[in-house]
Amino acid sequence: MKQRQRKKLSRRLFQAVLAGDVRCVKAVLGNGASPGWRDGDGTTPLYLASVQGEAEVVRLLLAGGARPDEESGGAGAEGTPLCAVACWGHTEAVRELLAHGADPELREDRGTGWSPLEWAERGAHSETAEVLRAAKTHRATEVHPVP
Template identity: 60%
Template sequence: MNRRKRKKLSRRLVDAALVGDLPGVRSALRAGAPAETADPAGSTPLYVASVSGAADIVRVLLAAGARPDTESGIGSEGTPLCGAACWGHTEAVRALLEHGADPNLREDHGTGWAPLDWASKGPYPETVDLLVTAGARPRD
């Protein structure tokens, strides 16, 4: 596939994930969009789906080869698990953990907050419990 087509498919995939369009995500993947991709701002489809709590899209992207710990963004980075934990999206957190997301991985290349830090800041006890059960440790 040429670079131009790959770029167009990648953008289509990120856009579909951003608006929660599961059929659009599946269509973009079938057309050859790489699951491990990013838009010009560095946002990955897995990150945008995780932040919005679209667990069904998160599962499809992970099954298609998206890596659960890839940071998203340019400059200020974020991981899918941190994004989902920040908003208490327990089902997205569960899907990411089931696919090997590191419950202790800090964003911003290891210098920022971990998923448990984010979940603990909001009223998300179910998400906190899920992360602790998966081995998340509180910040020292």
């Protein structure tokens, strides 16, 4: 695919994600758009979908190859997708990210910022915080199984 066509598809993907248009996201990904593309500010489609709480769009992007722990770098849109959904209490999108391997303990700002659980707790999103606590516990037992 030519670079010009790739850029055009990537712009269409961003527009579809911004609109929360599941059908269009699916079509653009099917036509070869990269879910890992960043806009001029460094924002990823997955981060944008996460902030908006678009769980189905998040799922499509992850299934298309977006990396669940990739930190977005756009001005005002920096951080990890899991921190973004936790901050806003988008529990279904949290579940999608966790199901696709997002690290519930990964802090944003290259490891120096808040964790997803801290975002959820500070935002008073109790259901989201509970899902993250359970994921953290589950992950700990996978790494260090109890005899």
